Amino acid sequence: MLPTQTAADTPVAITTGEPALPLELLELELSLDGFSGNEAGFAEAVRTAASQLGGDYLFDLPASGLADDCLRIAALRVPKGDEGALSVVFALLDAEGSGIRVENPDAKTEGLKRFADAFVDVLQRI
Template sequence: MLPTQTAADTPVASNAGEPALPLELLELELSLDGFSGDAESFADAVRNAADQVGGDFLFDLPASGLAEDCLRIAALRVPNSEDGALSVVFALLDAEGAAVRVENPDEQTEGLKRFAEAFVDVLQRI
């Protein structure tokens, strides 16, 4: 960090041309960084990572074209670093079954985000 730069001025994480990851996604991704399992151990690894960041594992299912180059997708709720509210995010197991990436919902996964939110609403009513 430069002497005149503060932590608030420092991007959380970025790749060339990509926006910085919010802190909660960075924490989750770091928790999953050492994933060395397979499709069977994916849900357990994601569940443990969600617990480590104070979030909730909702469900996982085959990606079925919802995201490029991935086998499975898991829906999680993680605390937002700004206000602590829980937000839906996705953990995706890559096509080789070797690495996990974390993403915010986008146009392609908006329907799955709405399903995850409805799933939470049903669980809260039970």
């Protein structure tokens, strides 16, 4: 009798059309997954998550069109790669104020990333 292959034995490739999140963003997003607060609790939630990953909360501000479908955007520095160098990422409070997503800087948020880098530079000089 030949062994049969079950669905559990069959490898499944899942593609969503979007690139996979880098590990540090995935870790940050997972730590924010249970967010059940509101706009008032956003800063504390991202501050705690960044700290748990060995990163830094820099600041948050109204999204003001910097990103789609969100109320607030927070700049964080999180360890990236094996060397642990800190990299700027953004946590975004969704338009309903009930969920947080994490993104790398892109063309639309490049100016905010430069501001975050300058902010860090000033803090390091103090």
